[in-house]
Amino acid sequence: MNAAGLVKAMVGAFVVGVVFGGATAGAxxxxxxxxDLESASYxxxxxxxxxxxxxxxxxxxAWAGLAVAAGWLVTRAENGAPGMLVRGAAAGALSLLVAVAAYAFGETIDSGGALSSFVGNEQFVWWVxxxxxxxxxxxxxxxxxxxGVVGLLARLTVPVGAAVQMVLIPPxxxxxxxxxxxxVxxxxxxxxxxxxxxxxLRSPRRSSEAAGAPAS
Known part of the structure; x- marks a missing residue:
């Protein structure tokens, strides 16, 4: 990936982080x-x-899934390219850093606080x-x-992590x-x-069928 492609990929990770952090704060x-927390029954x-x-x-x-999605997004067109893992790692970290900032900014606006104070000690902890x-x-x-198995485990990371958290630490x-x-x-x-x-499980079958097909 050239410099322009790298910049485009990082911009994509930045945008994904902004959207997720802002949407979470909005939700x-x-x-x-x-x-209605004044109602005991509610x-x-x-x-x-x-x-x-x-x-x-x-x-x-979901926040972990954001980083995984960002890493997938910026490397989707370069399977096996040199430095792919580094670019994915950079995108994952960037997306979370930006999402924390966007979330804190949205929370500050919703609470009516001063925009100059939206960065605090708590945000630094989450940035780390x-x-x-x-x-x-x-x-x-x-x-x-x-x-192969590496790709399978990577693709299962988010859904398995979601299921485990919802059982052990349900919010x-x-x-x-x-x-x-x-x-849900x-x-x-x-x-x-x-x-x-x-x-x-079906991917080896498709590969073998393609390999055994007669050349046209």
Missing amino acids: NALSHRFA TVGGWSYAEVLAVVMDSGW AGLLFGAPLGAVGACAHRA GRNEVITAIGQG VGVAAAVSIVFVVIRF
Whole structure:
């Protein structure tokens, strides 16, 4: 990939991070507007579509999935190219850094705080986490293009991670929201896993059929 292609790829990772961070902050803001926390019954068992959306988007697996998606996005046209893992890692880290900034900016606007104060100590902690985890997750996204077991494991990282988190550390303000979030993510993760595995199992058959086809 030349310099222009690299710049274009990083711009793509930047845009993906901005969109995800801003959308997550927006989902949280929307969920707060629908939550009637002054009602005891709503606090215990109430829910809204906005709250479920916020639970899904603002989960750890979704942020990890952002870095994986960014790594996949910037390397989708260069399978096996030299430096592919490095570019995927850079894209994963960049997407998380930008997403944290966009999220903090959106939260500051929603809370009515001064725009000059949207960067605080908490953001620095998440930026460090973005660097530490974004790079390896972005490299995983780059590996998702590969054939074989490595590619299979890379493609399963996000759905398996989502399923595990929703079982071990389920998010949600109350049990109802938690249960709905677990159901939505669990079904999506199961469908994704089945799709990835079936496609992986069918890929050798397609390769052998192509190799055995007579030349025209």
